[in-house]
Amino acid sequence: MTGPERPRPGRRGRRRADPRRRREPFAAATTRGERMKALVFDAPERALLLDKDVPEPARGEVLVKIAYNSLCGSDLSLYRGVWHGFTYPVVPGHEWSGTVVETNGVDGDLRGARVTGDLTVSCSRCAPCERGTPVLCENLQELGFNRDGACAEYMTIPAHNVYRLPDGLSLKAACQVEPLAVALHAVATAGVEEGDRVAVLGAGGIGLLLMQAAALRGATVTTVSEPVAERRARARDLGALTVTSAAPGELAALVERRPELTPDVVLEASGYPAAVQEAIEVVRPGGRIGLVGYRVEESGVMAPHHATVKALTIRGSLGPGGRFAEAIEVLASGAINTDALLSHEFGLDDHAAALDLALRRTDGNTRSYFHFA
Numbered sequence: 001m002t003g004p005e006r007p008r009p010g011r012r013g014r015r016r017a018d019p020r021r022r023r024e025p026f027a028a029a030t031t032r033g034e035r036m037k038a039l040v041f042d043a044p045e046r047a048l049l050l051d052k053d054v055p056e057p058a059r060g061e062v063l064v065k066i067a068y069n070s071l072c073g074s075d076l077s078l079y080r081g082v083w084h085g086f087t088y089p090v091v092p093g094h095e096w097s098g099t100v101v102e103t104n105g106v107d108g109d110l111r112g113a114r115v116t117g118d119l120t121v122s123c124s125r126c127a128p129c130e131r132g133t134p135v136l137c138e139n140l141q142e143l144g145f146n147r148d149g150a151c152a153e154y155m156t157i158p159a160h161n162v163y164r165l166p167d168g169l170s171l172k173a174a175c176q177v178e179p180l181a182v183a184l185h186a187v188a189t190a191g192v193e194e195g196d197r198v199a200v201l202g203a204g205g206i207g208l209l210l211m212q213a214a215a216l217r218g219a220t221v222t223t224v225s226e227p228v229a230e231r232r233a234r235a236r237d238l239g240a241l242t243v244t245s246a247a248p249g250e251l252a253a254l255v256e257r258r259p260e261l262t263p264d265v266v267l268e269a270s271g272y273p274a275a276v277q278e279a280i281e282v283v284r285p286g287g288r289i290g291l292v293g294y295r296v297e298e299s300g301v302m303a304p305h306h307a308t309v310k311a312l313t314i315r316g317s318l319g320p321g322g323r324f325a326e327a328i329e330v331l332a333s334g335a336i337n338t339d340a341l342l343s344h345e346f347g348l349d350d351h352a353a354a355l356d357l358a359l360r361r362t363d364g365n366t367r368s369y370f371h372f373a
Contacts, residue, residue, distance in 0.1 A: 036153035037153055039091060039351050047351055055156045061103075067171040092151045095177075097174035097175045106159040117162045119161075182320050186267060196217075197264050199221075201226075201267070205341050207231075211224065221235075223241065248274070267289075268289065276302060287313075354370065
């Protein structure tokens with residue numbers, strides 16, 4: 001989840017739904033009184049599959065029938081009770097795709113549209129919103145965190161948060177639009193440029209997307225550090241020149257032994273303080289570090305003077321940063337390998353197995369995802 005600007009009306013390539021077009025009072029109320037299955041976190045490490053009423057879209061909202069939703073690290077932190085800014089119970093899920101089945105007071109042409117959407121529902125009135133940083137909104141709602149998300153058969157979302165999908169992009173691949181937008185925003189925030197040597201710390205779903213996003217900018221991913229062997233293999237398959245096991249000091253020793261691997265940019269995707277310290281140690285003097293990983297429960301001691309004496313630029317990156325339209329275009333072009341990310345499919349009935357595998361990070365798991373038939 002990440003970033004400053006939202007796309008503005010008229011921006012080239014914009015696919016965001018326009019709620020101002022052909023407003024209709026209420027369209028296709030086909031789900032009134034119907035029930036749905038929803039995954040609910042109601043206490044730390046407690047997930048329930050509940051039978052709930054299909055939600056009604058408020059004015060300016062649409063109702064989406066969910067097709068796919070993938071689980072990311074923040075969902076797992078939410079499940080474990082170590083996330084911030086939420087209260088139980090909540091329906092998780094913010095990496096999703098689906099089809100609009102109802103609209104309320106918005107463009108009726110949206111009915112039947114294949115869509116994905118931005119998880120950040122901002123107020124547009126507070127100081128951060130007026131500065132163009134809606135992800136820092138003082139009244140922020142986030143789908144899957146403090147507002148029910150996409151681990152359910154149906155979900156409501158403001159129409160202006162919805163993006164249409166091109167015909168050539170599958171609904172399965174489209175559930176990776178949000179994390180790809182996060183990665184695209186992160187590499188831009190870190191200033192990755194053509195010819196840069198980039199190291200990525202952490203090869204989960206976001207780390208593998210950071211690799212590919214950096215390559216799209218003409219950078220070379222020289223090193224990926226990751227403790228899970230299957231994920232290291234995936235990173236190598238996606239073009240990393242070298243991989244390390246993330247053992248303490250291993251990356252620093254590699255760079256000392258092979259100075260040609262010294263990164264211009266380090267993208268830190270794990271959220272561990274030790275990894276941030278390692279990034280500071282291995283990046284070249286005058287280099288850049290992008291902090292993308294987010295781990296609320298972790299704390300540790302770092303030596304920031306190393307960053308000072310090396311004159312480093314360190315920037316945090318939060319959320320998709322208004323890059324949904326760009327992410328959709330990139331995915332539709334075939335430039336991103338989503339098969340390397342979406343490793344294990346589950347039905348919502350098998351949520352316990354999906355969560356367990358994602359938490360254990362075994363059997364080559366990078367992303368557990370739910371497919372709604």
